[in-house]
Amino acid sequence: xxxxxxxxxxxxxxxxxxxxxxxxxxxxxxxxxxxxxxxxxxxxxxxxxxxxxxxxxxxxxxxxxxxxxxxxxxxxxxxxxxxxxxxxxxxxxxxxxxxxxxxxxxxxxxxxxxx
Amino acid sequence: xxxxxxxxxxxxxxxxxxxxxxxxxxxxxxxxxxxxxxxxxxxxxxxxxxxxxxxxxxxxxxxxxxxxxxxxxxxxxxxxxxxxxxxxxxxxxxxxxxxxxxxxxxxxxxxxx
Numbered sequence: 598x599x600x601x602x603x604x605x606x607x608x609x610x611x612x613x614x615x616x617x618x619x620x621x622x623x624x625x626x627x628x629x630x631x632x633x634x635x636x637x638x639x640x641x642x643x644x645x646x647x648x649x650x651x652x653x654x655x656x657x658x659x660x661x662x663x664x665x666x667x668x669x670x671x672x673x674x675x676x677x678x679x680x681x682x683x684x685x686x687x688x689x690x691x692x693x694x695x696x697x698x699x700x701x702x703x704x705x706x707x708x709x710x711x712x
Numbered sequence: 713x714x715x716x717x718x719x720x721x722x723x724x725x726x727x728x729x730x731x732x733x734x735x736x737x738x739x740x741x742x743x744x745x746x747x748x749x750x751x752x753x754x755x756x757x758x759x760x761x762x763x764x765x766x767x768x769x770x771x772x773x774x775x776x777x778x779x780x781x782x783x784x785x786x787x788x789x790x791x792x793x794x795x796x797x798x799x800x801x802x803x804x805x806x807x808x809x810x811x812x813x814x815x816x817x818x819x820x821x822x823x824x825x
Contacts, residue, residue: 639801703757
């Protein structure tokens with residue numbers, strides 16, 4: 598148990614569907630992240646929120662839409678995805694984004710399959 | 713751009729033997745180097761890290777060494793056990809970012825009984 602909980606753990610969706618991934622952290626952290634993990638590739642940082650404000654969007658297509666209503670919750674809204682978007686989506690948190698070397702705590706991930 | 717190269721992509725060792733995973737980084741100003749372990753069905757978890765003002769750090773059976781001149785760092789696991797089987801990721805923190813890590817592609821470590 599890392600203190601970061603993701604739901605659902607598995608999701609299969611069609612290319613025209615709309616779905617959302619949810620993340621909740623119980624660590625009292627102020628920064629939250631979405632990463633994409635594909636086989637045999639480095640982790641790809643997608644979005645960063647610090648104190649509920651989005652501070653980073655790494656050229657992610659608009660079919661991925663993040664939402665951070667408070668420092669403990671993070672959502673990733675999915676709409677009209679492509680099969681190549683199938684991957685493991687990891688949520689993570691850290692104390693904040695202001696200190697070098699903050700430990701990042703990951704959730705167990707949501708496996709997304711786009712059909 | 714900045715990148716981190718990690719080798720090997722797969723490593724198979726006999727239980728009880730040592731395992732070494734190596735990473736090289738491109739940004740000479742990088743100052744923080746964590747190692748994460750990802751077990752099957754779980755997210756990555758920090759196992760050890762090192763900062764640029766230190767050359768080596770140990771924690772029981774695991775150790776990390778850093779060579780700033782050569783821009784590479786390594787993870788050493790001694791007396792390997794079955795529970796060490798996992799995917800290991802190295803990362804480097806570029807100087808101009810307090811939080812964004814540049815990740816290696818991962819090493820799948822297999823411990824043979």
